[in-house]
Amino acid sequence: MKGGESARIDSHTVLFGVIGNPIRHSRSPIMMNRAFQETGINGVYTAFHIVGEQLADFVSGVRAMGIRGINVTIPHKLDIMPLLDEIDAGAQAIGAVNTIVNENGRLIGYNTDGIGYVRSLKEEAEPSLAGKRIVVLGAGGAARGIVYALTQEQPGRITIANRSVERAQELAKSFSSLADIEAISNETLKQACSEADIVINTTSVGMFPNVADTPVDASWLQPGAVASDLIYNPLKTAFLEQAERQGCRTHGGLGMFIYQGAFAFEYWTGQPAPALAMRETVLASF
Ligand code: NAP
Numbered sequence: 001m002k003g004g005e006s007a008r009i010d011s012h013t014v015l016f017g018v019i020g021n022p023i024r025h026s027r028s029p030i031m032m033n034r035a036f037q038e039t040g041i042n043g044v045y046t047a048f049h050i051v052g053e054q055l056a057d058f059v060s061g062v063r064a065m066g067i068r069g070i071n072v073t074i075p076h077k078l079d080i081m082p083l084l085d086e087i088d089a090g091a092q093a094i095g096a097v098n099t100i101v102n103e104n105g106r107l108i109g110y111n112t113d114g115i116g117y118v119r120s121l122k123e124e125a126e127p128s129l130a131g132k133r134i135v136v137l138g139a140g141g142a143a144r145g146i147v148y149a150l151t152q153e154q155p156g157r158i159t160i161a162n163r164s165v166e167r168a169q170e171l172a173k174s175f176s177s178l179a180d181i182e183a184i185s186n187e188t189l190k191q192a193c194s195e196a197d198i199v200i201n202t203t204s205v206g207m208f209p210n211v212a213d214t215p216v217d218a219s220w221l222q223p224g225a226v227a228s229d230l231i232y233n234p235l236k237t238a239f240l241e242q243a244e245r246q247g248c249r250t251h252g253g254l255g256m257f258i259y260q261g262a263f264a265f266e267y268w269t270g271q272p273a274p275a276l277a278m279r280e281t282v283l284a285s286f
Contacts, residue, residue, distance in 0.1 A: 008042065009042075009044055010042070012042055013042050013043065013044050014041075014042060014043045014044075014068045015043070015044060015045075015046075015065065015066070015067045015068065016032060016043055016044065016045040016046075016067065016068055016069040016070070016268065017029075017045055017046045017047060017048050017067065017069075017070055017071070018045070018046075018047050018048070018070065018071040018072070018073060019047075019048045019049075019050040019058060019070060019071070019072055019073070019076060020047075020049075020050070020072070020073035020074055020075075020076065021049060021050060021051050021052075021074075021075060021076075022049070023047045023048065023049045023050075023073070024047065024049070026047050026073070027257070027282050027285055028045070028047070028071055028261060029045050029046055029047050030281050030282070030285055031257075031258070031261050031278045031281055031282050032045035032261060032264075032265065032278075033045050034274075034277055034278055034280075034281040035261070035262075035265050035273055035274055035277065035278050038274040038277045038278075039269070039271055039274060041269055041271070043068070043269075050076065052075070052076075052079065055076060055079055055080060055083065056083055059080070059083040059084075059107065062100070062102060062107065063102070063105055063107070066102065066105075067102060068101075068102050068268055069099070069100065069101055069102065069264065069267070069268035070099070070100040070102075071098060071099055071100075071261070071264055072097055072098050072099070072100065073098065077096040077097055077098055077141070078095065078096055078097075080097050080100070080109065081095075081096075081097055081109060083107075084097065084100065084107045084108065084109045085106045085107050085108065086106065086107070086108045086109070087108075087109045088108065088109060088110045088111070090110070090111055090114075090115070090148065090149075091109050091110050091111035093148055093175075094111045094113075094114065094144050094145045094148050095144065096111055096113075096141060096144070096145065097109035097110065097111055098110070098111050098112055098113050098260065098264075099111070099112050099260075099263070099264040099267060101267050101268060110263075110264075110267060111145055112259075112260040112261075112263035112264050112267075113142065113145040113146070113256070113260050114144075114145030114146045114147075114148050114149030114150075115145075115149045115152075115259075115260075115263055116256050116257075116258075116259035116260030116261070116262065116263050117142075117145070117146050117149060117230070117255075117256040117259070117260070118146070118149040118150060118152075118153060119259045119262075119263070120251070120255025120256050120258065120259045121198075121226075121228060121251055121255070123255070123259075124251055124255050125198075125226045125228065125249055125250075125251035126197075126198060126226050126249075126251075129150065129153035129154070129155050129198075130153065130154040130155070130156075131154070131155070131156045132155050132156055132197040132198055133155075133156050133157050133159070133195055133196050133197050133198075134150060134155050134156075134157070134158050134159070134196065134197065134198045134199075134200065135159045135160075135161065135189075135192050135193055135196040135198070135199045135200065136150075136158060136159070136160045136161070136200050136202060137161055137162070137199065137200065137201045137202060137203055137215045137216060138161075138162055138201065138202035138203035138215070139160055139162035139164070139167040139168045139170070139171045139183075139202075140167075140202065140203070142202045142230055143160070143162075143171060143202040144171060144174075146200065146202060146230075147160065147171060147175055147181070148175055148178075150179070151175050151178035151179040151181070152178075154179075155179055155180075156180070156197075157179075157180045157181070157182065158172075158179055158180065158181045158182075159181075159182050159183075159184055159192045159196070160172050160181065160182070160183045160184070161183070161184050161185070161186065161189045161192065162183075162203075163203075165183065165185050168183035168184070169183040171183070189216060189220075190216075190217075190220050193216055193220035193221055194220050194221070194222060195222075196221065196222075196225055197225055197226065198225065198226040198228060199216070199221055199225065199226070199227055199228065199243075200228040200229075200230070201215045201216075201227075201228070201229045201230060201231070201237070201239055202230050203215050204231070205239075206229065206231055206237040206238055206239050207231045207233060207237075208233045208234060211234055211237070211238060212238055213238065214237070214238050214239040214242060215239055216239070217242075218239055218242035218243040218245075218246050218248070219242070219246055221243055221246055221248050222248075223246060223247030223248060224247060224248065224249070225243075225248050225249070226248065226249045226250070226251055227239060227240055227243030227244075227248045227249070227250050227251070228250070228251040228252075229250075229251070229252055229253055230253040230256055231252075231253045232252060232253035232254040232256075232257060235252055235254060235286070236250070236252055237252070240252060254279065254282065254283070255279075257282065258275055258278050258279045258282065259275065261273070261278060262275045262278065
């Protein structure tokens with residue numbers, strides 16, 4: 001797969017891509033092509049607009065064309081699973097796939113969202129999560145991958161709060177054998193935030209265009225705690241701005257995007273991803 005000149009596309013070029021609906025907003029192609037360029041790998045990564053009815057045909061196409069790697073985004077992360085040959089244990093536990101590796105026609109599904117987030121949190125904000133008290137706000141798809149990945153880090157306790165409490169309870173229950181996890185209602189959220197080492201917003205509250213909204217009152221957090229937000233549009237949410245004024249350390253959502261891609265790149269190529277260059281390219285696109 002090694003290429004000579006970085007921008008060369010020839011009869012050895014290996015294909016990669018991302019599927020979703022919609023997909024034209026995706027920054028994955030610029031990020032991944034930069035990674036190939038940086039590492040001298042003769043690969044090209046494009047975006048495919050695939051609707052639900054085309055999913056099975058698409059998977060046949062991956063096999064027929066020998067496409068080496070695919071990222072999967074909304075709305076296909078669940079429906080793609082029965083079409084693959086093998087699902088990695090982490091992706092199985094989360095119940096969603098965002099990365100496919102084509103091993104000589106055998107398609108293996110992984111989930112790099114949660115581990116990408118945790119790698120970003122550890123590299124950018126909190127090197128060790130062992131023993132930490134972590135509050136997770138939200139219980140949607142992203143929260144599921146993140147909570148699973150957090151359970152692998154020996155946290156002290158994970159506390160989940162969500163607008164719909166049943167979803168928080170369901171999420172806590174599905175990983176309760178892996179760590180100390182509880183679901184709480186909004187009445188006890190203030191207390192939980194004031195005792196937390198890390199508070200993570202996995203809800204869409206604060207995302208463009210509703211940039212003034214915050215998922216919790218950041219003054220509940222203790223100074224020195226980490227406030228983390230999955231949102232990267234805007235790069236610094238109102239929640240992070242407020243938490244910073246409160247004396248908290250802050251961690252934005254761009255790193256999760258970069259590192260979910262970095263893990264995918266590493267699964268496909270067996271080489272360390274050039275994460276700094278990938279981040280530079282994505283940042284320049286804003
Ligand atoms: P999702 O499955 O639709 O879940 C949305 C979550 O937000 C649910 O917990 C929902 O609560 C909550 N929520 C939505 N509106 C709310 C409101 N007005 N008040 C309180 N809670 C509200 O979405 P997702 O895929 O998990 O994505 C969640 C966020 O993560 C989005 O902002 C997305 O952009 C971001 N994200 C970032 C990355 C990255 O690479 N950085 C990757 C994936 C996702 P209910 O259960 O009560 O509806």
